[in-house]
Each structure stands twice: as C-alpha cells, then as structure tokens.
Amino acid sequence: HVQLVESGGDSVQAGGSLRLSCAASGYTYSFKCTGWFRQAPGKEREGIAVILSNSGSTLYADSVKGRFTISQGAAKNTVYLQMNSLKPEDTAMYYCAADYRSGSCDLIGAFAYWGQGTQVTVS
Numbered sequence: 001h002v003q004l005v006e007s008g009g010d011s012v013q014a015g016g017s018l019r020l021s022c023a024a025s026g027y028t029y030s031f032k033c034t035g036w037f038r039q040a041p042g043k044e045r046e047g048i049a050v051i052l053s054n055s056g057s058t059l060y061a062d063s064v065k066g067r068f069t070i071s072q073g074a075a076k077n078t079v080y081l082q083m084n085s086l087k088p089e090d091t092a093m094y095y096c097a098a099d100y101r102s103g104s105c106d107l108i109g110a111f112a113y114w115g116q117g118t119q120v121t122v123s
Contacts, residue, residue: 002026002113006096009118012086020081020118022096031098033105034079036070038092038120046092047107049081061107064090086122093117 008020022034035050049070050059058070069082079096097111104110 002098004096004098004113004115006094006115006118009094009120011121011123014087014122016086016122017082017084018086018120020083020094020096020120022079022081022115024077024079024098030100031076032100032102034070034072034096034098035105035107035109035111036068036079036081036094036096037109038090038094040089040092043092045095045109047109050105050107051079052105059105059107083120086120088122090120091122092120094120
C-alpha cells in the first residue's frame with residue numbers, strides 16, 4: 001500500500017519562501033518519478049515540477065522556473081519543493097504524485113499515486 005503525505009504548506013507574504021515535503025511509504029522502491037502539482041480554486045490542475053528518481057533530472061513549468069526547486073532525499077522516499085520568491089498567484093493546494101511508469105513522468109499528471117495535498121497561501 002503506497003501512501004504519499006505532503007507537509008509544509010502555510011500562509012506567507014509575497015516574496016517569501018516555503019519548503020514542501022512529500023514523504024512516501026509502502027512499496028516505493030520502483031518509483032520512476034515524483035512530481036508536484038497544484039490547483040487553485042476555479043482553475044485546472046497545473047503540473048509544476050517533476051524529478052526522475054534514478055537520474056535526478058528535473059522538469060519545471062515555466063510559471064515556476066527559476067523560483068522553485070524540486071529535490072529528493074538520499075533515500076529517495078522523500079521529495080521536496082523549495083519555493084522562493086512566492087507570488088499571490090502561487091496560492092493553491094499543492095499535491096505530490098508518484099509513478100512506477102516512466103511514461104507518466106511529465107507535467108501532464110497521469111500519475112498513479114497522489115497525496116492529499118497541502119495548502120499554500122501567498123498574500
């Protein structure tokens with residue numbers, strides 16, 4: 001049973017920083033990638049960052065490139081999203097997701113496993 005749990009969401013002022021964490025448990029050894037997605041009220045879900053488990057290669061949406069950094073812990077069962085220079089438009093529920101299939105490792109969001117989300121509010 002795979003479980004993803006996000007943490008680190010908070011309310012911050014514009015220009016501030018937050019670090020989100022995604023802790024995976026269960027059979028996570030074969031994950032090909034983990035991604036961060038977000039959804040604001042009334043908007044579609046947006047893929048913002050993906051990291052490939054083996055290579056550490058990363059992919060970012062243009063909206064966060066240069067401000068957000070995705071990384072993984074040494075054990076690869078925790079993935080982080082460092083968010084700097086936050087803007088009000090970054091306000092959303094942030095979700096992490098993971099998959100065993102390399103074909104899912106993009107910003108579209110066809111991931112098999114999802115967390116429950118953590119709220120980020122920027123004012």
